[in-house]
Amino acid sequence: xxxxxxxxxxxxxxxxxxxxxxxxxxxxxxxxxxxxxxxxxxxxxxxxxxxxxxxxxxxxxxxxxxxxxxxxxxxxxxxxxxxxxxxxxxxxxxxxxxxxxxxxxxxxxxxxxxxxxxxxxxxxxxxxxxxxxx
Amino acid sequence: xxxxxxxxxxxxxxxxxxxxxxxxxxxxxxxxxxxxxxxxxxxxxxxxxxxxxxxxxxxxxxxxxxxxxxxxxxxxxxxxxxxxxxxxxxxxxxxxxxxxxxxxxxxxxxxxxxxxxxxxxxxxxxxxxxxxxxxxxxxxxxxxxxxxxxxxxxxxxxxxxxxxxxxxxxxxxxxxxxxxxxxxxxxxxxxxxxxxxxxxxxxxxxxxxxxxxxxxxxxxxxxxxxxxxxxxxxxxxxxxxxxxxxxxxxxxxxxxxxxxxxxxxxxxxxxxxxxxxxxxxxxxxxxxxxxxxxxxxxxxxxxxxxxxxxxxxxxxxxxxxxxxxxxxxx
Ligand code: HEC
Ligand code: HEC
Ligand code: HEC
Numbered sequence: 001x002x003x004x005x006x007x008x009x010x011x012x013x014x015x016x017x018x019x020x021x022x023x024x025x026x027x028x029x030x031x032x033x034x035x036x037x038x039x040x041x042x043x044x045x046x047x048x049x050x051x052x053x054x055x056x057x058x059x060x061x062x063x064x065x066x067x068x069x070x071x072x073x074x075x076x077x078x079x080x081x082x083x084x085x086x087x088x089x090x091x092x093x094x095x096x097x098x099x100x101x102x103x104x105x106x107x108x109x110x111x112x113x114x115x116x117x118x119x120x121x122x123x124x125x126x127x128x129x130x131x132x133x134x
Numbered sequence: 135x136x137x138x139x140x141x142x143x144x145x146x147x148x149x150x151x152x153x154x155x156x157x158x159x160x161x162x163x164x165x166x167x168x169x170x171x172x173x174x175x176x177x178x179x180x181x182x183x184x185x186x187x188x189x190x191x192x193x194x195x196x197x198x199x200x201x202x203x204x205x206x207x208x209x210x211x212x213x214x215x216x217x218x219x220x221x222x223x224x225x226x227x228x229x230x231x232x233x234x235x236x237x238x239x240x241x242x243x244x245x246x247x248x249x250x251x252x253x254x255x256x257x258x259x260x261x262x263x264x265x266x267x268x269x270x271x272x273x274x275x276x277x278x279x280x281x282x283x284x285x286x287x288x289x290x291x292x293x294x295x296x297x298x299x300x301x302x303x304x305x306x307x308x309x310x311x312x313x314x315x316x317x318x319x320x321x322x323x324x325x326x327x328x329x330x331x332x333x334x335x336x337x338x339x340x341x342x343x344x345x346x347x348x349x350x351x352x353x354x355x356x357x358x359x360x361x362x363x364x365x366x367x368x369x370x371x372x373x374x375x376x377x378x379x380x381x382x383x384x385x386x387x388x389x390x391x392x393x394x395x396x397x398x399x400x401x402x403x404x405x406x407x408x409x410x411x412x413x414x415x416x417x418x419x420x421x422x423x424x425x426x427x428x429x430x431x432x433x434x435x436x437x438x439x440x441x442x443x444x445x446x447x448x449x450x451x452x453x454x455x456x457x458x459x460x461x462x463x464x
Pocket of ligand 1: 056
């Protein structure tokens with residue numbers, strides 16, 4: 001097989017192969033640690049029953065939707081009590097409920113979020129919990 | 135017909151992944167083996183197709199031109215439409231690839247009053263095509279949050295722009311919507327414009343249905359049936375570091391999504407989707423129009439034996455003389 005204009009074709013193909021395989025080289029040999037969100041805050045330590053608002057698997061996948069529902073329910077309908085699937089009641093508040101238990105935002109929320117590159121814009125208005133560690 | 139066959143093919147693909155993961159628990163097959171196979175087929179197939187195209191000689195200059203060629207110094211050359219140097223070919227090519235310049239000229243041809251031929255503007259195809267390709271690119275770049283660790287910071291800027299409407303949580307990405315709307319237009323166009331429907335084949339419908347299905351599963355996963363995103367990234371990073379694993383808790387919809395993407399990658403080198411590489415190989419676009427400046431000799435010209443008049447006379451001089459035919463050399 002004779003290749004015409006081989007110089008240009010090869011350059012083009014090298015760029016193409018480079019782009020496709022770049023992720024393999026970029027991550028080569030890295031031991032990628034999965035994020036371990038920490039749940040050892042004082043508020044959680046005091047709980048007898050170390051449970052979140054909803055079961056863990058649900059929270060892991062759907063906490064953003066839950067927050068969205070909370071927001072709508074508090075801001076639009078004025079309902080500030082949430083009853084979870086077990087019938088337990090929670091005050092609807094990002095700062096006072098979620099962040100009361102998860103007062104370690106940097107070691108909890110942000111661990112996961114920076115792993116998958118999400119930056120919720122909530123903290124432009126809502127106040128982050130004060131943490132000693134930066 | 136073609137559309138139904140293609141739609142069924144895509145539905146079958148979805149069912150394969152769904153049953154494979156839900157009923158047969160083949161997470162490793164769908165999450166690891168098939169994606170690896172897909173990347174391999176995609177790369178080798180792509181390279182093979184390009185080399186095959188590159189092995190076809192294009193001995194003459196055949197660029198399509200629609201502007202003044204380089205000529206006398208006082209005649210203004212149209213450098214983009216009729217490039218005479220590689221630089222302007224690159225400019226022309228870049229405009230073609232980035233903004234689909236030749237599609238912009240797409241016209242609608244119609245007979246009105248039975249006999250009058252009328253040309254009209256037809257920009258919708260260009261607009262939808264451009265919207266589709268650009269949003270697909272941005273969606274693809276956005277996925278790099280799954281394939282890089284740490285994620286490059288420009289991605290946040292991209293996501294901020296893409297999510298600037300700040301609708302809902304997780305924020306609505308505009309490109310996802312634009313992608314789905316424009317690809318749907320490209321499909322519907324094939325149903326409702328009779329001329330286009332006439333020339334549409336399963337090979338035209340299948341990629342459209344496949345991409346629609348990919349977009350829908352992706353949007354579904356992001357906004358509706360949530361899945362364990364951190365687990366998804368672990369899976370992808372496992373693939374990229376050749377340390378494959380299939381974390382628990384990832385919903386079936388993710389496996390359908392990645393199976394459809396794998397199908398697209400495998401299908402790619404065998405289909406019209408190869409226009410991604412092919413556009414760079416099209417001689418009517420990538421050639422310098424310099425046929426008046428440089429002589430281009432056909433490389434496979436057969437060496438023709440010429441018998442000149444001189445030789446002819448040398449062969450037959452005596453016979454010609456005796457027959458009284460005038461000769462040039464005595
Ligand atoms: C009563 C204290 C408490 C409150 C209030 C609370 N959490 Fe939790 N959260 C926990 C505990 C304890 C866990 C660990 C659960 C487990 O491991 O089963 C957890 C787990 C989680 C997880 C999963 C982490 C993982 O490891 O995958 C997410 C996400 C989460 N919480 C988000 C939230 C959000 C968002 C809110 C507010 C809507 C909230 N939590 C409110 C105590 C709380
Ligand atoms: C423009 C500023 C702003 C931004 C950004 C913002 N919020 Fe709010 N949020 C508010 C205001 C104001 C209220 C009303 C507070 C009240 O009535 O108690 C509120 C209320 C809420 C509530 C219910 C009440 C409470 O005290 O928490 C939730 C839940 C909530 N927001 C979640 C979010 C989430 C999640 C995000 C990020 C995706 C977000 N908000 C971003 C301004 C903002
Ligand atoms: C188990 C890991 C994990 C933990 C812990 C976690 N998140 Fe998330 N969060 C995610 C993932 C993954 C996404 C992105 C989902 C997507 O892009 O579809 C996300 C998205 C969000 C979003 C939507 C952001 C957007 O703009 O799209 C909000 C709001 C949010 N998280 C709030 C929180 C808060 C508040 C906490 C701490 C109380 C928290 N999360 C803890 C994994 C986590």
